[in-house]
Amino acid sequence: MKGKKxxxxxGGCLEKWDEVRGHTNLSTGRMGKLLAEEALKxxxxxxxxxxxxxxxxxxxxxxxxxxxxxxxxxxxxxxxxITSEKVDIVIMAAAGSDWVVDKIVDRxxxxxxxxxxxxxxxxxxxxxxxxxxxxxxxxQWDPGVLLVGFKLESGIxxxxxxxxxxxxxxxxxxxxxxxxxxxxxxxxxxNHYIISKDSEVHVCTDKANTAKSLICxxxxxxxxxxxVYSHY
Numbered sequence: 001m002k003g004k005k006x007x008x009x010x011g012g013c014l015e016k017w018d019e020v021r022g023h024t025n026l027s028t029g030r031m032g033k034l035l036a037e038e039a040l041k042x043x044x045x046x047x048x049x050x051x052x053x054x055x056x057x058x059x060x061x062x063x064x065x066x067x068x069x070x071x072x073x074x075x076x077x078x079x080x081x082i083t084s085e086k087v088d089i090v091i092m093a094a095a096g097s098d099w100v101v102d103k104i105v106d107r108x109x110x111x112x113x114x115x116x117x118x119x120x121x122x123x124x125x126x127x128x129x130x131x132x133x134x135x136x137x138x139x140q141w142d143p144g145v146l147l148v149g150f151k152l153e154s155g156i157x158x159x160x161x162x163x164x165x166x167x168x169x170x171x172x173x174x175x176x177x178x179x180x181x182x183x184x185x186x187x188x189x190x191n192h193y194i195i196s197k198d199s200e201v202h203v204c205t206d207k208a209n210t211a212k213s214l215i216c217x218x219x220x221x222x223x224x225x226x227x228v229y230s231h232y
Contacts, residue, residue, distance in 0.1 A: 001039065001042040001043055001044040001088075001215075001218070001219050001222055002042070002043035002044070003043075004043075004044045004045070004088040004089065004222055005044065005045045005046075005047065005085065005086060005087050005088050005089075006036075006039045006044045006045070006046050006047070006087075006088065006089040006090075006091065006218075007046075007047045007049065007078070007081055007082065007087050007089070007090045007091070008032050008035050008036050008039070008046060008047070008048050008049070008091045008093060009032065009049045009050075009068075009074065009078065009091070009092050009093055009094035010029040010031070010032020010033060010035075010036070010048065010049070010050045010051065010054045010055075010093050010094055011027050011028070011029035011032060011050045011051030011052070011053060011054025011055075011094055011095070012024045012025040012026070012027035012029075012051045012053065012054070012094070012095045013025070013051060013068070013069070013070045013071045013073075013074060013094070013095070013096055013097040014051065014052055014053075014069055014070055015070045015071070015097050015099070015100050015101055016069070016070065016101070016114070017101060017104060017114065017118065017124075017126060018114050018115070018116060018117050018118045019115065019116055019117055020117050021117075021118065022070075023097075024051070024053070024097075025095050025097075027051070027054070027094070027095035028053075028054065028055055029050055029051060029053070029054025029055040029056070029093075029094075030055050030207055031093050031150075031207050031210070031211065032048070032050065032054060032055070032091075032093040032094065033054070033055040033056060033057050034207055034208055034210075034211035035091055035093060035211045035214065035215065036048050036057040036063065037057045037058075037211070038211045038212055038214075038215040039089075039215050040057065040060050040062060040063060041215075042215060042219055043062075044062070044089075045062040045063075045064075046060075046062065046063050046064070047064045047066070047081060047087070048063060048064065048065040048066070049066055049067075049068055049074065049077060049078065049081075049094070050065065050066075050067055050068070050094075051067070051068060051094065052067060052069070054094075068094075070097060070100060071096050071097040071100060071131045071132065071134065072100065072131075072132070074094060074096070074134060075132055075134045075137070078090075078134065078138070078141075079137070079141055082138065082141045082142050082145065083141050083142065087142065087145055088145065088146060088222065089145065089146045089147075089148070089218055089222075090138055090145050090146070090147050090148065091148040091214075092134065092135050092138070092147070092148065092149045092150060093148075093150055093178075095150075095152070096131065096133075096134055096135075097131045098130070098131055099128035099129065099130060099131055100128065100129060100130075100131045101114075101126060101127070101128060101129075102127040102128055102129040103127045104118070104124050104125070104126050104127070105124065105125050105127070106122060106124060106125070107122070107125065109125075112124055133172075135147075135149045135168070135172040135174065136171055136172045138172070139172065139173040139174075146175050146218060146221060146222075147172065147173070147174045147175050147176075148174060148175065148176045148177070148178065148214065148218070149168060149169065149172055149174045149176075149177050149178070150177065150178045150179075150180070151164060151165040151168050151177055151178070151179045151180075152179075152180055152181070153179070153181060154181065156181075158191075158193075161179050161180075161181065161193070162179055162193055162195060162201060164179075165177040165178075165179035165193070165195050166195060166199070169195065169197065174197075175196070175197055175221075176194060176195065176196055176197075176214065176217070176218075177194075177195045178192055178193065178194050178195070178210060178214065179192070179193040179195060180192045180193070189205070189206045190205075190206065190207075191203055191204065191205060192204045192206075192207065192210040194210065194213060194214055194217065196217075202217075
């Protein structure tokens with residue numbers, strides 16, 4: 001994929017309550033790191049957007065690494081990159097927040113200023129609101145980008161997991177969705193399912209194999225596109 005630009009998001013979002021506290025998830029960014037390393041091996045240029053606590057690939061001349069905070073920050077940075085640069089592939093491996101802070105109040109309902117540090121003497125009441133779904137916006141920013149999303153679920157069958165992943169893929173107009181169960185947060189040795197638009201399901205037994213297989217599929221698609229263009 002020499003000459004191709006790949007945007008990879010990785011890790012969890014941090015939704016701050018004040019300057020020292022916030023909520024996040026258990027994403028380590030391991031998958032994003034592996035994907036970036038595999039993409040770099042193919043000669044692609046990689047923009048790596050990572051959460052504060054995400055694992056990071058080793059520095060490389062064709063790697064640009066930037067951090068994000070919460071889901072809104074991630075959304076804004078992705079939009080700026082995708083609409084201002086020629087990005088060929090977007091891999092949304094970051095674990096986005098489901099909720100963001102709406103307001104923080106005391107027990108009497110008075111708004112508490114989030115600047116500084118909330119007092120530890122009086123537990124606050126935190127009101128949340130639904131977070132934006134970034135994956136569904138990406139094709140609106142650039143319809144021509146090759147898009148990969150991820151879908152994690154807990155406590156459901158393999159069949160149900162794949163079905164829900166396909167629904168997400170259709171809603172976001174993604175080209176691939178990688179589906180996995182929640183125990184993938186605790187180990188690399190677990191099944192991941194790479195699902196394509198034509199409903200093909202490729203089963204990978206761990207994160208490293210998933211990263212290699214996915215980057216290989218993306219490289220093959222770009223190779224086929226270049227063959228078609230070379231005939232004109």
